[in-house]
Amino acid sequence: MTLVVQLMLAFLIICAIAVCLTRDLLTSVIIYMSYSLVMSIIWVVLESPDLAITEAAVGAGITSLLFFLTLKKIHAIQARNEVRSEHGEQKRGGERNG
C-alpha cells in the first residue's frame, strides 16, 4: 500500500512540473485533471472521503470544464488547428518553389 501511495505522490510531482513545462494549454489542463484525480485517491487513502468526493467533482470535473470553455473563448483550441494547417500549406508551398 505504501508503495502505491509513494508512486502516486511521485506522479503528483511529475504532473506539477509537467503542467509548467507544457506549451500547449489544452494538454496542461488535461494534466491538471489527472493530477486532481490522483489527489482524490490520496484523500481516500488519508481517510477523508468527504474531501475526495469534492476534489473529484470540482477539481477534475468542473474546473477543467471551465478551463476548456475559456480556452475555446480565447480561440486557443481553434488557433492550434489553423496554425497547423498554415504550416502544412507553407511546407507544401516551399516544396513547390524549391
Added chain:
Amino acid sequence: MAKAWKERLERWLTEEDSALERRMIAMQTREPDEESDEPDEATVIREAQERTVEQDVAERVHAWKERRGSKLMRRLYCALCVCVCVTMIFLLLFTVSTLPRFGSPNHPINNEVSARYIEKGLQETGAVNIVTGMILDYRAFDTLGESSVLFTAAMVVLFLLRMDEKSDQYSPLARVMREMPHADTYYEPHNDVILQKAAVILVPMVLLLGIYVVLNGHLSPGGGFSGGAIMGAALMLYVTAFGFKSIHRFFRYKTYQTIVLCALLTYAVSKCYSFYTGANGIHSVIPLGTPGAILSSGLILVLNICVGFIVTCTMYAFYAVFRKGEV
C-alpha cells in the same frame, strides 16, 4: 537520443512566440475597418494616431530587447529566479521535515476541540458523519459565508461576462453572438448521437448520485457542496448534449435567481433560529431523531439541501455564463 533532446530544448528556449501568441498578434493587428462601412474622419485620425503610438512603443521595446545591457539583465533575472526557487524548496523541505509525523498522538491538533467533537458530536448534533456535524452545526456560520461567497462569485461573473444590448458596442464577441445566436455551437457537432445516447444514460445516474450524496450528507461521506457539484456536472452534461434550448424548458435565469435566493434565505432563517435558541439557552423544538435514520440530525438535513441547491445552480450558472454570456 541526447542530440534530439538537446535540439528540442534549444528550440524551446529560442522559440519566440507560441502559436497562441502569434494568433493573438494577428487578431490585434487586423484592420478594424471591415465592420464599419463609413467611419467618420475623427475616428480614422484617432485610430491612425493610436496605431503610430503602438508601433512606436513596439519599436522601442524591440530596440531595448536588442541592447546589450538588457540581455545581461535577463540573465541576472534568470539566475535570481533559480536562486529564489532553490531557497524556497530548501526552506519548505526543511519545514516539512520538522513537522510532527502524520497521525502521531503528540500532534498539536489533538487538543480539546477535536476531542469534544469526537466524543459529543453524535449526541449534540445527531449526525453520524462527524465532518458534516462540524461543518453544518458547530461551524454553520462559516458555511453560510461560503455559500454567500459562491453566490457573490457567480454574480460577479455575471456582471463581467453577461451580454446585453450595449455590450456589442465594444465587444466583437457580443456582436457575433447577436448576429448569430447559435455561433457558440458553430464549432460543435449538432445532434452528436454518441454524446446524446451517453447523456441519456449518464445524466439520470449522475443526478441520482448527487441527490444521494446530498440527502445522506449526515450519514455517509459527502454533503451539500460535493453533492451540489455532482448535480451541477450532470446539468452541464445535459446542456452539452442537448443544447440550451432544451434546458430552457425548465431552467431559466429567473429559476436560478428564485432557487438560490430561497435556499440562502432558508439557510439564514433556520440558522438564526438555532443561534437564537443556543445563545439564550432555550431548548430547540427541532427533534434530533434517531442517529442513523434518514430523517434525523435536526436542521442539518435542511441545510444540506439548501447548500446543494445553491451549489448546483451556481456551477451551472458559471458554465452557462462562460459559454454564451447569459444563464
